[in-house]
Amino acid sequence: MRRSSIPPDSHTFPFALKACTTSPALARSLHSQSLAFGFGDHIFVRNTLIHFYSNSPNSFPDARRLFDETRQPDVVSYNSLLRGFIKAGEIRAARHLFDQMPIKDTVSWGTLLSGYSQMNHWKQAIELLHDMLSLPTLKPDNVALVSALSACAQLGALQKGEFIHNYVKLNGIRIDSFMSTALVDMYSKCGRVDIAMEIFEAAQHKNLFTWNAIIVGLAMNGHAELSLKYFTRMNELGVQPDAVTFLGVLLGCSHSGFLVKARELFFHEMETVYGVHRELKHYGCMADLLGRAGLTEEIVEMIEGMPMEGDVFVWSGLLNGCRIRGNVELAEVAAKHIMELDPKDGGVYSIMIAIYANAKRWEDVANVRRLMNVVTINKNAGCSTIEIGGTTHEFIAGDTLHPQVDDIYLVLDGIGRQKFQCNGNASSDSF
Numbered sequence: 001m002r003r004s005s006i007p008p009d010s011h012t013f014p015f016a017l018k019a020c021t022t023s024p025a026l027a028r029s030l031h032s033q034s035l036a037f038g039f040g041d042h043i044f045v046r047n048t049l050i051h052f053y054s055n056s057p058n059s060f061p062d063a064r065r066l067f068d069e070t071r072q073p074d075v076v077s078y079n080s081l082l083r084g085f086i087k088a089g090e091i092r093a094a095r096h097l098f099d100q101m102p103i104k105d106t107v108s109w110g111t112l113l114s115g116y117s118q119m120n121h122w123k124q125a126i127e128l129l130h131d132m133l134s135l136p137t138l139k140p141d142n143v144a145l146v147s148a149l150s151a152c153a154q155l156g157a158l159q160k161g162e163f164i165h166n167y168v169k170l171n172g173i174r175i176d177s178f179m180s181t182a183l184v185d186m187y188s189k190c191g192r193v194d195i196a197m198e199i200f201e202a203a204q205h206k207n208l209f210t211w212n213a214i215i216v217g218l219a220m221n222g223h224a225e226l227s228l229k230y231f232t233r234m235n236e237l238g239v240q241p242d243a244v245t246f247l248g249v250l251l252g253c254s255h256s257g258f259l260v261k262a263r264e265l266f267f268h269e270m271e272t273v274y275g276v277h278r279e280l281k282h283y284g285c286m287a288d289l290l291g292r293a294g295l296t297e298e299i300v301e302m303i304e305g306m307p308m309e310g311d312v313f314v315w316s317g318l319l320n321g322c323r324i325r326g327n328v329e330l331a332e333v334a335a336k337h338i339m340e341l342d343p344k345d346g347g348v349y350s351i352m353i354a355i356y357a358n359a360k361r362w363e364d365v366a367n368v369r370r371l372m373n374v375v376t377i378n379k380n381a382g383c384s385t386i387e388i389g390g391t392t393h394e395f396i397a398g399d400t401l402h403p404q405v406d407d408i409y410l411v412l413d414g415i416g417r418q419k420f421q422c423n424g425n426a427s428s429d430s431f
Helices: 012-018 024-036 043-055 060-069 075-087 091-100 106-118 122-133 142-155 158-170 177-189 193-202 208-220 224-236 243-256 259-269 280-292 296-304 312-325 328-341 346-358 362-374 405-430
Strands: 383-388 391-396
Touching (some): 043 060, 043 075, 060 075, 075 106, 091 106, 106 122, 142 158, 177 193, 208 224, 280 312, 296 312, 312 328, 328 346
């Protein structure tokens, strides 16, 4: 076109720039030419440049500069910069920009909602969907709904997830593979595997992610046999499993003690039959399974044959096996590796105290306790959630911040007294 001396117009540069996703240098050259031909202030050209720089590595400052220099940015300009903030991990800046937008469309809401979900701000994601649903002129698209379902899954917010599912059905929204996967994942993580299975079976379009959602969901809920059956069905239908599939299957085997099947899949089939490379997370899952069975020698053999260094989870599996077998010397080796990888892990100190105490090595118990006082360790407080009337309540061990804390402890005290009285009566009856 240029060799033929045909002058470009405002449509030429956006199309050319979209073809430069893998060539930042060429895009910058086109940017310069757009200025030379007088299209630098054209909104279509400028929006395409903002979008390109927002998605190009290390070029986000250029996108912000272009946006700030735009005299009348439109909703596309805002959405492009919004995506850039989210891709850069600046969720607060993204929310600030979102709140400043004079006009927001479905893409604006969906982009921020997706960003909240990706960055684990699950409560904010659900709240944002609620705000969007209160608007009479806008309806969430599949991107927003899938992101909100993912947030519900992570929070265990079953009632909110059911509300979104009902919204999808009442509004005739097409349930594609992404939507069905999100629904299967949400119901599985909220403990309703029965509904998850119904949705899976009814889904017309199942991709690898849908199969992974049901396999992992069943495994997490202790249905290892069902998880393995779906894995078999998946293979019979020609769907190639990936690393997540095997993680789900191994997780189910670990929780249910299916040692023989796990060995078969992990050591003999995973790489040779299915061509899926073993990763650290798979080795960690296998170490946990072998540790539960007390097979410490097999874990050591596995670690020695690993193509990479073991992580905390691999060595923790060995340490747990040593606790079961009472192998103090090997436990010390595992504990040393864990302390080197994560010196602040409080769990390893507690396990070593238990191992030394069982071996009646009281001096070592005292040494570990002294070490705990010197080293700053992290103790993960117990946490639980419960959903009542659509509101998710979170409780942390020893927490007194809940607004109904006095009523809660009053009930707990009553339960404690009743249990004490029942035990007392049982003791009296036994004499």
